[in-house]
């Protein structure tokens with residue numbers, strides 16, 4: 158982006174409702190525009206950021222058409238995150254090529270086209286990043302939903318995760334689904350051809366319980382002896398519990414070495430517990446992210462080898 162002034166900062170677009178969490182993760186910040194937060198230097202870990210704007214530049218513009226020209230001159234695809242001067246910003250965006258808003262049909266590959274986020278800071282200045290961490294506008298992945306087979310919308314979290322990491326259980330792999338009821342996640346895993354051991358204190362929806370590769374155990378995830386389950390390719394946990402309880406569960410499974418990969422929802426109540434979040438993030442081989450389909454929760458992904 159020659160001719161444009163690098164900010165020397167990184168932009169973090171917080172997931173809706175979680176700007177305070179991003180600020181807490183970042184510490185020092187240089188500017189805050191609604192959910193868009195800039196901090197000095199290269200990208201840092203910020204699990205609550207839905208999209209990270211890499212190497213943003215400031216572009217001086219004299220008019221709307223100047224703004225259109227400047228952005229078009231860099232690349233084709235741009236997504237406006239409007240922080241003010243909404244009408245003027247919209248006029249610039251309308252002058253740019255349309256970007257596809259077509260929902261993904263799972264399983265689908267990650268889009269390869271570069272998509273850059275931008276904002277109009279004031280009438281004469283655009284801030285834009287040609288590259289960012291998430292290929293969907295503002296990190297908002299949308300799917301063509303299945304409104305018939307899954308018993309709830311929780312399946313969208315796994316669709317999003319598997320799409321983002323470009324990995325998913327293979328046919329024949331063994332999955333443990335803790336806190337499985339009513340069965341959205343088990344349905345996704347079964348659809349992929351996996352064998353599922355589903356555990357919950359409550360029963361699965363009858364249509365899910367009847368699926369051929371789902372074995373249901375009515376039990377507490379916390380009372381379950383890993384030895385009675387044996388080795389699993391993937392352990393999933395979406396149990397509603399305090400993060401500390403999940404931490405103890407994960408430690409137990411790590412100690413046994415019986416799970417090759419784990420995907421767990423860390424569910425927060427009230428103020429987000431940043432200390433325990435940091436503990437989960439620091440486990441070697443772990444990644445922590447906020448999915449667009451997550452609520453006040455983070456998805457913790459761990460693997461015993463690079464995914």
Ligand SMILES: C[S@@+](CC[C@H](N)C(=O)[O-])C[C@H]1O[C@@H](n2cnc3c(N)ncnc32)[C@H](O)[C@@H]1O
Nearest residue numbers: 311336338339340341342357377378395396397
């Ligand atoms: C958010 S729901 C899970 C939704 C599920 N992933 C799906 O896709 O349908 C949380 C589940 O945790 C279960 N749960 C709560 N405490 C549990 C425990 N100690 N052991 C097992 N399951 C538990 C609840 O019964 C509930 O079904």
